[in-house]
Amino acid sequence: MMKLNDKYEVADKIFWHILDTLPSDVRKLCVEFDPKNEGTQNTETGTDLYFGIEEILAEYCDELE
Numbered sequence: 741m742m743k744l745n746d747k748y749e750v751a752d753k754i755f756w757h758i759l760d761t762l763p764s765d766v767r768k769l770c771v772e773f774d775p776k777n778e779g780t781q782n783t784e785t786g787t788d789l790y791f792g793i794e795e796i797l798a799e800y801c802d803e804l805e
Contacts, residue, residue: 747801751794758789 759767770786773779782790 747794747797751790751797754793755786755790759786 759770762770770783770789771780772783774781
């Protein structure tokens with residue numbers, strides 16, 4: 741059975757795998773430079789994508805329990 745933290749980790753891996761396969765101009769729709777931590781942060785579109793992945797995993801895992 742998948743635990744909650746596992747769902748987040750899997751969602752994160754799927755999210756970044758999807759983004760890594762996209763052309764950079766499309767990827768920029770989902771993530772942007774974050775000057776506060778000199779890393780990246782999700783845009784609204786990226787956040788929607790990530791939470792959508794989480795929801796699918798949660799539904800799938802609930803069906804398995």
